[in-house]
Amino acid sequence: MEPLPTPVEVRLAARPADRDDAVRSAGALLVQAGFCDAGYVASLLRREQVATTYLGQGVAIPHGMVEDKGLVRRTGLAVLQVPDGVAWGSADKPVHLVVAIAAASDEHITVLRRLTRLMRDGSRIDQLVRTARAEDIVAALTSDAAPDAAAAPAQDFPLGLDLTLNYPNGLHARPAGQWAQLAGRFQAALRVRHGDAVADARNMAALLSLGAGRGAALRLSAQGPDAEAALAALRDLVLRLGDEETRQAELAAARQAQAQGLGRVLGDWQPAARQTISGIAASPGLVVGTLVSAEAGTLEVADQHQGFAEEAALLDRALNAAAAQIYHLAEQARAQGRAEQAGIFDAHGQMLRDPALLREVSRLVVQGHGAAWAWRHVLAERVAVQRTVADAVLAARAADLQDVGERVLRHLLGRGDDAGTDPSTWPRDALLLADDLSPSVTAQIDVQRVKGFCTARGGPTAHTAILARALGLPAVVAAGPGVLHLQPGERAILDGYRGQLHVAPTEKALRETQSMIERLARHQAEEAASRLQPATTTDGHTLEIAANVNRADQVARALEQGAEGVGLMRTEFLFLERDHVPDEEEQFAVYQAMVQALGGRPLIVRTLDIGGDKQVPHLNLPVEENPFLGVRGARLCLQRDDLLMPQLRALVRAAQTGPLSIMFPMISTVDEVRQLKARLAEVQRQLGIGAAIPVGIMIEVPSAARMADRLAAHVDFFSIGTNDLTQYTLAVDRQHPQLAGMADSLHPAVLRLVADTVAGARRHGRWVGVCGGLAGEPLGAALLAGLGVQELSMSVGDLTAIKALLRRHSLAELQALAQQALDMDDGDQVRALGARLRSAPEGL
Secondary structure (H helix, E strand, C coil), X not given: CCCCXXXXXXXXXXXXXXXXXXXXXXXXXXXXXXXXCCCHHHHHHHHHXXXXXXXXXXXXXXXXXXXXXXXXXXXXXXXXXXXXXXXXXXXXXXXXXXXXXXXCCCCHHHHHHHHHHHHCCHHHHHHHHHCCCHXXXXXXXXXXXXXXXXXXXXXXXXXXXXXXXXXXXXCCHHHHHHHHHHHCCCCCEEEEEECCXXXXXXXXXXXXHCCCCCCCEEEEEEECCCHHHHHHHHXXXXXXXXXXXXXXXXXXXXXXXXXXXXXXXXXXXXXXXEEEEECEEEECCEEEEEEEECCCCCCCCCCCCCCHHHHHHHHHHHHHHHHHHHHHHHHHHHHCCCHHHHHHHHHHHHHHCCHHHXXXXXXXXXXXXXXXXXXXXXXXXXXXXHHCCCCHHHHCCHHHHHHHHHHHHHHXXXXXXXXXXXXXXXXXXXXXEECCCCHHHHHCCCCCCEEEEEECCCCCCCHHHHXXXXXXXXXXXXXXXXXXXCCCCCEEEEECCCCEEEEEECHHHHHHHHHHHHHHHHHXXXXXXXXXXXXXXXXXXXXXXXXXXXXXHHHHHHHHCCCCCEEEEECHHHHHCCCCCCCHHHHHHHHHHHHHHHCCCCEEEECCCCECCECCHHHCCCCCCCHHHCCCCHHHHHHCHHHHHHHHHHHHHHCCCCCCEEEECCCCCHHHHHHHHHHHHHHHHHHCCCCCCCEEEEECCHHHHHCHHHHCCCCCEEEECHHHHHHHHHCCCCCCCCCHHHCCCCCHHHHHHHHHHHHHHHCCCCEEEECCHHHHCHHHHXXXXXXXXXXXXXXXXXXXXXXXXXHXXXXXXXHHHHHHHHCCCCHHHHHHHCHHHHCCCCCC
């Protein structure tokens, strides 16, 4: 059955005063037609602050924020025809057709496809702008013309696989650049499909244009002589980067939680000032400074063609010079220990190698246009398209395209060393004002001179905001175009906690602000001290709190946040991040470095846990129909002594340098434990080391939980992996695009298996820890403590909050809560029990 046409409301000959007036008018049409609630109009305006919805060819497509889809009642369109045009932010040309979209699902994709086809026909757009018949516009947006060849999507290659994107911020520039870099190492062609859109995996810009947000269903396919290896490598990279992206998101969430805690110190205090501008809090902090315009001058580009050979050479020199600058910035960031910044500039370098971009620029040069004009024209189109991506996080990456493009443009114009601004002229308490600071400028800010910044556009997840947080500078973004009209040289207060800029404050307000800054500093010092206090309940029961850490260089931050050791060191990264199996010496160096970094604190190292969602191409493992129920974890190690024995030798040697426990994953039977311990004993005999090394196992499958009393006789401790235990208990693939939401670790069935594990361990005096995701959730940690778990190991960003939570309650209270949870019907009922904990001073 063909889908029904999307309903359309049209207002002809509209004359909005400006962009915001046009958005409000179109939003009012949506509300009047019953497509959405009134609150959706504000969502349309917020979307415009994050990234413009100008599509090109005089068309704009306002649409709401992703998080406000609940305000949409049914999919519909509202079109404002503006014959005289209306200015649309920084768009080069006025907008004549405003197509506002209310869509709670992906139904709007069809509309966008029709608009894209319409925009190829300039005369048709002109006709719609001039028509006096609303039905002409309705017909254009609701009827499908036969797709032309150019619009037909590329087909998948025969060899392929499906996966779900688990990147918290979707497919943005950094991971897309790494995908493209990997794809370029193979002879095979690789494609990535998201819905109807297909991208060449070598083409970073094409990958970004997929608009693949978190949870996107992707199809990877390959064709060529090394297609199978290329496909496996890309799959592994996608999954591995998912872990890294998740870790970065967790760190960002931890910083945000800390900022919110400090923000509560401000209460309802508001400094008196001549003007207060509100935006989005992007990086926390409270500072007083002097307003400075950091807007770069507009680059004027004349369309001058000096001959194809000359223009081609000019473009080549500009690209090489820009690439050299970006490489220098990336290396400089690495040398300063700023890996996140380095990753952003690595992604910028990939953007310069986009073959589709270079082909389009070359085509215009061949047609007789100058290289600088052609570059700017193509860049503007690319940036406009990126800003229209439905996912606001991905749309904000348009700033990266703009940054890279203008760097090349400056070289094309012979101004390669001119960034458009002169930081040496800024005062030493500068508060920068800009439409949107480029990542390049932000990364080179002198923090001795700049105290913070406020931008008209941008978003809290854009690279500019990420870099601001890395620099420790307060930042407010998406504050609207009004910031560009503020008078440089005026005093102002920047509140990065609440997203406000107070211009021309009173003397009293300045004194109050200084007192508040001192109060915040004291609060931070007190919080830092409390992080190091043990997690002791009000009735004297202490739980050990550890961190899930993979590398020695991550230990210092974990200890600063209150970790008392490392409860889970995953060793898969040693195999995933190489194209070969690491030998004994490579592994020993890594394990020894971790022991030394911990300085005598406990360390639990999990042996290689490969299989299921973690595959390593160079291990040449067989393809299994159901890898989660196949040869993974301990099963794989028992079949591959070439992998297990060198790792055990390295671990045994490292255990002689400090506290180290060995933990075997994915145990389902007692016999597996016996075999693994026999291998370990053999290694110790070979090395002549008789000292006992603590041995534990992961409890990840129901059989292990139910047999805990039998397994406990053979090991020193258990660590429960709640993520896999949930998956196997509820028979839900955690990566399944439709079922993943059912993988609820708070389900009573999972909690009962935790209780079984604790009871079985007690029979032999063994301790039980949890290193899965549930340990880092406030309610989960409370229930685990109540069930008798003695150690919780979690992501670094969760440590402070969990320790504080446990210190606010008695063990008796948590035990009573846990017993009630075991008698609930589902996870939602268990969550409802958490309400009593929320009555605590700081809640959950």
